[in-house]
Amino acid sequence: MNGTGSDAPVIAVADSSESVGLQTIILAFSITVFFLVAGLAGLLAFEHPTDRIKYIAVIPACAGGIALLLSLSHWPELVIHLCLIGVILDQWEGLSFTGLPFLTFTKILFLSAFGLLLLRDFIAPERKKPWNLPTIALAHLPFSIICLGSTLAFAYSLKSSLRWCIAPLTLPFLSIVLAQFIHEQKQSIRLLKAFALYSFFPMLVALLESLINRRITGGMNFVLYGIDDIFRVAGNFENPNDFVVLMLFSVPVLLCWAVLVPSWWAKCLLLGGCVFELLILVKTYSRSGYISMAFTLFALALLSKGRLRKVSWAVCLAGMVIFVSLPETRDRLMTLAGIRTEGPGVSQALASLSFRKQLFQIAWWEFLENPVMGVGYGNIGARAKTYSSMLNTKSTAENTYIEILAEMGLIGFSAFLFFLYMAWKTMWTGLQRCRGNPGVEALFCGLAAGYCGFAFNSLFDTNIPDNLPWILLPVMAYLGTSGKTA
Numbered sequence: 001m002n003g004t005g006s007d008a009p010v011i012a013v014a015d016s017s018e019s020v021g022l023q024t025i026i027l028a029f030s031i032t033v034f035f036l037v038a039g040l041a042g043l044l045a046f047e048h049p050t051d052r053i054k055y056i057a058v059i060p061a062c063a064g065g066i067a068l069l070l071s072l073s074h075w076p077e078l079v080i081h082l083c084l085i086g087v088i089l090d091q092w093e094g095l096s097f098t099g100l101p102f103l104t105f106t107k108i109l110f111l112s113a114f115g116l117l118l119l120r121d122f123i124a125p126e127r128k129k130p131w132n133l134p135t136i137a138l139a140h141l142p143f144s145i146i147c148l149g150s151t152l153a154f155a156y157s158l159k160s161s162l163r164w165c166i167a168p169l170t171l172p173f174l175s176i177v178l179a180q181f182i183h184e185q186k187q188s189i190r191l192l193k194a195f196a197l198y199s200f201f202p203m204l205v206a207l208l209e210s211l212i213n214r215r216i217t218g219g220m221n222f223v224l225y226g227i228d229d230i231f232r233v234a235g236n237f238e239n240p241n242d243f244v245v246l247m248l249f250s251v252p253v254l255l256c257w258a259v260l261v262p263s264w265w266a267k268c269l270l271l272g273g274c275v276f277e278l279l280i281l282v283k284t285y286s287r288s289g290y291i292s293m294a295f296t297l298f299a300l301a302l303l304s305k306g307r308l309r310k311v312s313w314a315v316c317l318a319g320m321v322i323f324v325s326l327p328e329t330r331d332r333l334m335t336l337a338g339i340r341t342e343g344p345g346v347s348q349a350l351a352s353l354s355f356r357k358q359l360f361q362i363a364w365w366e367f368l369e370n371p372v373m374g375v376g377y378g379n380i381g382a383r384a385k386t387y388s389s390m391l392n393t394k395s396t397a398e399n400t401y402i403e404i405l406a407e408m409g410l411i412g413f414s415a416f417l418f419f420l421y422m423a424w425k426t427m428w429t430g431l432q433r434c435r436g437n438p439g440v441e442a443l444f445c446g447l448a449a450g451y452c453g454f455a456f457n458s459l460f461d462t463n464i465p466d467n468l469p470w471i472l473l474p475v476m477a478y479l480g481t482s483g484k485t486a
Contacts, residue, residue, distance in 0.1 A: 077181055077187060077191070079113045079178070079181055080178055080182070080191055080471070080475075081191070081198075083113075083471050084191070084194065084195050084198050085198050085201060087467045087471050088201055088202065088246060088468070089202060090467070113177050113180075113181065131179075131180060132176075132179045132180060132474075132477075133176060133179075134175055134176065134179050134473060134474060134477045135422060135477075136175075136419075136422060136426050136473055137172040137175040137179075137470075137473065138172070139418060139419045139422035139423065140171075140172045140419045142418065143412065143415040143416050143419050144168050144172060146408055146411060146415050147168040147169065147408070147412070148165060148169055150374065150377040150408050151164075151165040151376065151377045151378065153373075154373070154374070154375060154376020154377070154379060155376060164377070164378040165377055165378065167464060167467075168464055168465075171470040172470070174467070174470050174471065175470045175471070175473040178471060178474045179477060182474050182475070182477075183478075185440065185478055185479060185481055188475050188476075188477075188479045189439070189440065189443060189479065191475045192443055192447060192472075193253075193443075195249070195250070195253065195472065195475070196250055196253045196254050196257060199246060199247075199250035199277070200273065202243075202246075241288065241289070241457070241460070241461040241463075242466070243284060244292060244293075244457065245454060245463065245469075246468060247280075247281050247289070247293065248293060248296050248450050248454055248457060249447070249450035249451075249453075249454070249468065249469075249472065251274055251277055251296070251297075252296055252297065252445075252447075252453075253443065253447060253450065254270050254274045254277075255270075255271070255274050255312070255315065256300075256304075256308060256443055256445060256446035257442075257443065258270035258271045258274070259307060259308050260438070260439060260442050260443070281293060282323075282326070282329060285329075285332060287333060288457060288459075288461065289457075290323060290329065290332075291456075292453050292454075292460070293319075293453065294316065294319065295453055296449050296450060296452060296453030296456070297312055297316045297319065297449070298316060299448075299449040300312045300445060301313050303431065303445045303449060303452075305441075308445065355394065355398075358384075358387075359380075359384060359396075359397045359398055360397065360399060360402055362384050362387050363397040363399070363403060363405070363406035366380065366406040370406075370409060371410055372409045372410055372411060373408070373409045373411060374408040374409035375406060376407060376408075377407050377408060380397050380403055381395035381396060383406075384397075398460065398461055398462060399458070399460065399461070399462070400458035401413075401458065401459065404416050420455070423451070426477075426480075427451065427476070430444060430448075430476065430477075430481075431444055431480065433480055433481065434479070443479065444479050447472065447475070447476050447479065448476070451469065
């Protein structure tokens with residue numbers, strides 16, 4: 001899983017037992033300046049930048065920079081925890097009351113981590129070690145380069161295209177940088193379990209939103225209205241796919257963790273968490289989310305063995321019965337076959353299906369006209385508008401594979417297929433290494449099933465810009481090692 005060729009990746013990790021001294025001072029100063037500049041730049045985005053009282057935001061920004069650097073110097077793993085929390089909150093698009101740019105927060109953490117690595121190696125070159133290079137991240141680089149070349153050569157709107165191109169260019173490097181902060185399999189296990197728990201953070205924030213907006217007094221009313229708000233927020237997404245992606249990874253990991261733990265109360269809590277997240281998934285009314293989750297659980301049943309496989313099949317069957325028995329979900333699933341019922345939201349579901357068919361057909365036509373190079377990265381939305389005014393609000397083909405084929409032709413699609421092949425090969429190799437180690441094998445199966453579900457979900461949405469799979473990638477890389485430390 002790494003560029004050095006060994007089973008246990010070699011990695012540069014800060015030694016928390018030594019005094020950081022000058023290194024901490026320089027790093028803290030550098031990040032303080034960075035946060036100062038970031039805070040000032042953020043003020044420009046306010047509606048009324050002349051409001052002087054808002055400049056007080058610079059003070060916590062500076063303090064946060066110092067605290068972050070001191071913490072990272074002594075506990076390098078913290079940067080991955082913070083990135084997981086940031087990207088999970090960003091997946092929950094319905095949380096608008098905070099006004100916090102969670103995705104921007106994750107990018108700041110990424111830049112801080114990168115600066116920490118560079119400055120640490122510069123200040124203490126005698127402690128410099130080879131960088132761990134995850135195979136999957138390296139396999140994505142040819143596709144990243146093609147995305148950049150396609151953007152520069154065929155940009156319909158250079159400013160817009162470059163903005164969309166940032167994700168495929170930077171995400172592999174995000175994984176590479178974060179991989180430097182993991183140095184053993186046990187650490188990877190802790191991070192994966194932490195991710196499963198962090199997946200509930202948006203629900204806690206939704207409860208906080210309920211408390212702030214309603215100003216509820218009384219514990220029972222707060223709980224009742226807070227839970228109601230969670231379902232309300234989840235059900236009113238304009239595009240719930242980001243939340244669906246979070247569920248595709250968190251639910252199988254929680255399920256596998258529940259099978260592993262010996263304590264029955266812990267099993268009940270983890271399984272209850274699975275049920276709670278699945279209930280919220282039901283309220284999103286996302287047909288692609290339903291099908292993708294079914295595929296994820298099906299993949300988990302195929303990848304796992306023993307008791308976990310039996311539990312996975314049981315969950316699959318129970319899920320099928322529940323989804324068919326609920327009128328709202330049953331009616332929406334029937335629209336996939338073009339069947340109209342009298343249920344609520346059916347007309348909207350059929351209209352969405354019609355738009356997806358049009359986008360798929362347009363993307364296919366564009367590919368046939370430009371089979372080698374495509375129409376240019378990020379241009380399918382602009383091309384769709386020339387076919388129908390009803391597609392003016394659409395910026396993607398809502399299908400990752402056909403979109404890559406239309407925008408970057410056979411050249412880009414071949415590079416993407418190479419990336420998928422290397423990802424599957426690496427994941428399968430890691431799974432084989434975990435066989436026979438129940439504590440690791442089950443968790444690896446859960447994470448691998450999440451990636452399978454994510455790949456399947458890409459049939460229904462454009463998932464190229466998603467950060468979550470790339471932040472979890474270093475975790476999977478070390479989870480599939482032999483367990484030796486660096």
